[in-house]
Amino acid sequence: MKKNIFVAMSSILVLGAALAGCGGGNQAQTGNQPDNQQAAAPEKTGPKVLKLNLHSEPPTADPGISEDTTSAAIIRATFDGLTRVGADGQPHESIAEKIETSEDGLTYTFHLREAKWSNGDPLTAKDFEYAWKRALDPKTASNYAYQLYYVKNGEAYNKGQASQDDVGVKALDDKTLEVKLENPTPFFLELTAFPTYFPVNQKVVEADPKWAAEASTHVGNGPFKMEAWEHKSKLVLVKNENYWDKDSVKLDRIEFSMVEDENTELSMFDNGEIDWAGAPLSALPTDAIPSLIESGKMKTQPIAGTYWYKFNTEKAPFNNAKIRKAFAYSIDRKSLIDNILQSGQIPAMGALPMSMAINKDGYFKDNDTETAKKLLEEGMKELGIDKLPPITLSYNTSEAHKKIAEAIQDQWKKHLGVEVKLENKEWKVYLEDMHQGNYQIGRMGWLGDFNDPINFLELYKEKNGGNNDTFWENAQYKELLNKSATIQDHNERLKVLGDAEKILMDEMPIAPIYFYTQSWVQKDSVKDVVITGLGDVDYKWATVE
Structure with a gap:
């Protein structure tokens, strides 16, 4: 998604992070924790709450129309794709439990694990087929539709030159998704970790065109779900108990304030009101950077x-x-x-x-x-x-x-x-x-x-x-x-x-x-926030000690 970027000192799709080499090969361990181990969450001594600031209101929380880094950060927390990029910068199996690739590199078969939506509905291969075709539908007017042009007839359908049925994505059954590509695409498993490739719940989307604009109607399949969204004021995410890999999610809550002024944000950090200031969701005030560098607090x-x-x-x-x-x-x-x-x-x-x-x-x-x-x-x-x-x-x-x-x-x-x-x-x-x-x-x-x-x-x-x-x-x-x-x-x-x-x-x-x-300051107690070489931030494995 990236990614139109919102702030100056950081980049994604807002404010961003860093980039890894082209992915490809079938992935490492399921779960893809920062330490590459499927460790159980540690015992809690109380709710683990991460407090952050969004420099601006997310334009959307719908992966099909998201195009900026602020929206992508919220979407990555509340949705999950066939693959997910980990701390090693590589895509790993996520909703897809097993991935098969044809010898010519043109056909991918994704075998899905048992998973649910945040409202308890079962997640199926049809949700991916629907989501991809929805993003390609000219009526959706997704600015990221071109990201799906690697799929056979994706571009033709988006431009009105082919039918929806011609698009090379098909749910063979509830747990099997077949994808045919226009050309061999060595970075395709990186793309399936990108928001435009995330699933959406067809029943929810078709019942309410504004489903992604409010916490009360938002439904995802990711590590967190939306509890509150007071527009231009605050946004609260809580752990999604229906998430397939919930044992890897250590945070109970993420609380986002929405303050545009960078100096105010840094003051909030200094006063203990937030745990992190600056990139990738905002920026540090430029006047403060020399002293932050001298103090050794700033990470870049x-x-x-x-x-x-x-x-x-x-x-x-x-x-x-x-x-x-x-x-x-x-x-x-x-x-x-x-x-x-x-x-x-x-x-x-x-x-x-x-x-x-x-x-x-x-x-x-x-x-x-x-x-x-x-x-x-x-x-x-x-x-x-x-x-x-x-x-x-x-x-x-x-x-x-x-x-x-x-x-x-x-x-x-x-x-x-x-x-x-x-x-x-x-x-x-x-x-x-x-x-x-x-x-x-x-x-x-x-x-x-x-x-x-x-x-x-x-x-x-x-x-x-x-x-x-x-x-x-x-x-x-x-x-x-x-x-x-x-x-x-x-x-x-x-x-x-x-x-x-x-x-x-x-x-x-x-x-x-x-x-x-990207430059930021964070409390020493905040651990395992993944910021990739592409500028994406992922809080799935984050914790506050």
Whole structure:
């Protein structure tokens, strides 16, 4: 899901974590605890409660339409997939007790264990078939439907070119799910651990279109269930006694407050009101980072994510590639990292983060002001204008996003002589406006859903793709991505994907700014929270000692 990312210092789908290598092989032990052992929960001396803060209201708790990291964190706690990624960064059997793969890599057969929904209904293979086809149904308008295009005829059905019955997912019986793929997909078992591949309860979904918006109607199959959701105030999860692996769940409750101000959040942590502050669900105040580093309290880890600015390529002047490149080239990324972020981020000279980079040297220079001025002049001449229209840079509410925007606003004025207006919006509104094209330049971040270049590059394959708010499309780029899906040789495939990234960076519908790290502080008593290399957080095995 990732993952449109919500905060600056972290990435997923919000605020994120880090990325592991491509998974594949059939998994390790059932349960997949952080220590890779199926240990029983320790004896309790009282309720184990983890107190956290969500920087913003989750836009949804429905895995079929989730697209951001805040929502994904809640969904990962309240749902379970065929596989689940553990502390080792690899997918392990979860609802699927056994997984069989055909020799040609095109057919997966998942044998399900005995499991229930949080309301006591039996969980069946049909719940997965229904959920996947629901996410692909054009009427659902899932921005993550493309994540299911690896399934045979998934894309065709989503685009109205095939029927639902043509989609390659079928419940053979209550405990057997057969999946046929378009092409061999070595990271498919990572995908089945992703929210868009989670099951939903058909009876619940069809009875109430707003089932996922309130605690009283929300039904999941994960380690926790929703007890309360006071919108924009707090959200409470409690241990799900119907969860198949409940003995591995040590927490009794997770209580989320919802405070947008990072300084207030850190004060709450210092006062003992919450057990954790910062990534992956929020961010640390930038002014506090030097002292937190000096004290040794701050934890930092790199993640496979890119912070970038998107250009609306359908609105002047950013319908011109040279002008887009001028704005991108004139950003001084190193000064942003040194003076604002201060957490070891890496300047991004390409779209792909370092764990999957093909051209590690990048495609342009940081702070290349002279080239930027020349491109701006050429681009304006191509558009037949001698003055730029008013320029607006939009970002969602966050201290770090604001400081980054202000710094880049100053850089564009200094380097290009351009006046830029800043516009701040609440996360849910901001996300919708981006999707609707109600912006000129907009901040966004992306955390990998799996550790492969295609996961970043496919975002911009289709003009009207679910997460392509730039509305840019290039026929050659699309052809290269399609070609990569048919290539078995690893090096040859990477060459084709590298050619595609070169086109993306030459057209510049996005301006990469930096590759993410995540930083946070936590109480010493909090143990076994899993934060993956992709920026996902999982509280299944967490405890408070």
